[in-house]
Amino acid sequence: MEILENNDDTRDTIVAIATPPGVGAIGIVRASGPHSWRILEDCVRKSIEAERRVVYGNFYDSDGNIVDEVLFVGFKGPRSYTGEDMVEVFCHGGILVTQKILEEFIKRGARLAKNGEFTRRAFLNGKIDLIKAEAILQIIEAKSEESLKLAVENLKGKLSGEVSAIRKMLIDALSKIEVTIDYGDDIEIPREEIAQDVENIVKFLSEKLAHADKGIHVSTGVTLAIVGKPNVGKSTLLNRLLVEDRAIVTDIPGTTRDVIRGEIKIRGIHFVISDTAGIRETNDVVEKIGIDRAIREASQSDVVLFVLDATTGFTKDDEYIMNIIQDSNFIAVWNKTDIGNKISKVSKDGDDIYISASTGEGLRALEDKIVERVKPLVEDGHLSHVTTKRQLEHLKIVQQHLKKALEAIKSGYPVDIVSIDIRNALSELDRLLGTNFTDDLLDNIFANFCVGK
Numbered sequence: 001m002e003i004l005e006n007n008d009d010t011r012d013t014i015v016a017i018a019t020p021p022g023v024g025a026i027g028i029v030r031a032s033g034p035h036s037w038r039i040l041e042d043c044v045r046k047s048i049e050a051e052r053r054v055v056y057g058n059f060y061d062s063d064g065n066i067v068d069e070v071l072f073v074g075f076k077g078p079r080s081y082t083g084e085d086m087v088e089v090f091c092h093g094g095i096l097v098t099q100k101i102l103e104e105f106i107k108r109g110a111r112l113a114k115n116g117e118f119t120r121r122a123f124l125n126g127k128i129d130l131i132k133a134e135a136i137l138q139i140i141e142a143k144s145e146e147s148l149k150l151a152v153e154n155l156k157g158k159l160s161g162e163v164s165a166i167r168k169m170l171i172d173a174l175s176k177i178e179v180t181i182d183y184g185d186d187i188e189i190p191r192e193e194i195a196q197d198v199e200n201i202v203k204f205l206s207e208k209l210a211h212a213d214k215g216i217h218v219s220t221g222v223t224l225a226i227v228g229k230p231n232v233g234k235s236t237l238l239n240r241l242l243v244e245d246r247a248i249v250t251d252i253p254g255t256t257r258d259v260i261r262g263e264i265k266i267r268g269i270h271f272v273i274s275d276t277a278g279i280r281e282t283n284d285v286v287e288k289i290g291i292d293r294a295i296r297e298a299s300q301s302d303v304v305l306f307v308l309d310a311t312t313g314f315t316k317d318d319e320y321i322m323n324i325i326q327d328s329n330f331i332a333v334w335n336k337t338d339i340g341n342k343i344s345k346v347s348k349d350g351d352d353i354y355i356s357a358s359t360g361e362g363l364r365a366l367e368d369k370i371v372e373r374v375k376p377l378v379e380d381g382h383l384s385h386v387t388t389k390r391q392l393e394h395l396k397i398v399q400q401h402l403k404k405a406l407e408a409i410k411s412g413y414p415v416d417i418v419s420i421d422i423r424n425a426l427s428e429l430d431r432l433l434g435t436n437f438t439d440d441l442l443d444n445i446f447a448n449f450c451v452g453k
């Protein structure tokens, strides 16, 4: 079987198994593109007749053998997920059955879809903008009620609507400027009015940006790094928090070499938690790389759990680590309190936590402390619908252009200069929505989707 994997042609008919690999009650194979109806009709030996109507039939392979009894449905573009002609086949959820149905489509001229290619086509065919495409991925990946809610609201057009509103306000401001450029001699230039318009938009945007981090945290999870010198019980703590034997634990210092991640929910908040290599001076090349990664992880995380050993007390190694993380939002966690009591106050707020990762003692207090620290990051009430770093970056650039425009108006620059800044802001909004895009950008976004979505 030949699969044309590097064919980017958007006129191809693409096919994929849409249900997760494995055994289940039902398996779904979906196809999109100009030949999707013909291929399916060929396989079920009857015509689809009406779009959006479920039909029962037998699915035949090219030798005339029945592969399975199936239900199928056809959609006519543009009234489909991708905006093209599409079909979906519902078969019994076996690995071989779905695979065979997929192969029959490919034998008849369809090609295997790439990750997210159905959604990519929906975007290219104008069914959704990029923000909505991101929302679809977030719905699939949602790990908390809040992130699901934000994603669904964005799919329904919440953030896209806000962005379009800003766009409209900018176009209004721009048309006032254009009039003064074209008929400046006859019309008094309403500089104050334009300044006021732009100022209003800057204010509106500032409010969005002020709460953007919260939307992103809710959607992608709050990051929590466990750091400390070797052998203090970091991996034991990770395993305890995940309630899973994820990381290797031994009494040999330097056991963990790489960053090990897991995801947990604490009091409804979604965390991405990472265990790291013990930080110490070493000549071991591999260990050194691990330690660099640990330090990077600590600097990039929202909260750092600085694990200390109650059997050794605060040592020179701890002092070294403390210097590295002093600007981080860290919680000092004294571990092994079941066998040691050499403890001292380390936290800025004097609020050290005492635990035994082995017995589970003190874990609740630690979780309470973590939640207390991250509450401001995810607090409800002001949740912004900006949910990805990409969205945030574009909006920040829009804001910069508009601030420049405002300065230019206020310093009495000619209005055509102001209009350049506003136009730049507009094209940045277009990039955010995807009206203006590059293939690289699309590759980046859709690579995170599964095949069949």
Ligand SMILES: Nc1nc2c(ncn2[C@@H]2O[C@H](COP(=O)(O)OP(=O)(O)OP(=O)(O)O)[C@@H](O)[C@H]2O)c(=O)[nH]1
Residues within 6 Å of the ligand: 228, 229, 230, 231, 232, 233, 234, 235, 236, 237, 248, 249, 250, 251, 252, 253, 254, 255, 256, 257, 276, 277, 278, 279, 335, 336, 337, 338, 339, 355, 356, 357, 358, 359
């Ligand atoms: N008694 C006691 N032993 C612990 C506790 N936590 C960890 N240990 C033991 O301490 C040793 C080191 O534990 P790890 O979790 O591997 O320590 P680590 O900080 O990940 O070590 P590296 O990966 O080498 O940096 C193991 O023998 C654990 O069983 C604890 O709370 N109490």
Ligand SMILES: [Mg+2]
Residues within 6 Å of the ligand: 234, 235, 236, 247, 248, 249, 255, 256, 275, 276, 277, 278
């Ligand atoms: Mg470890």
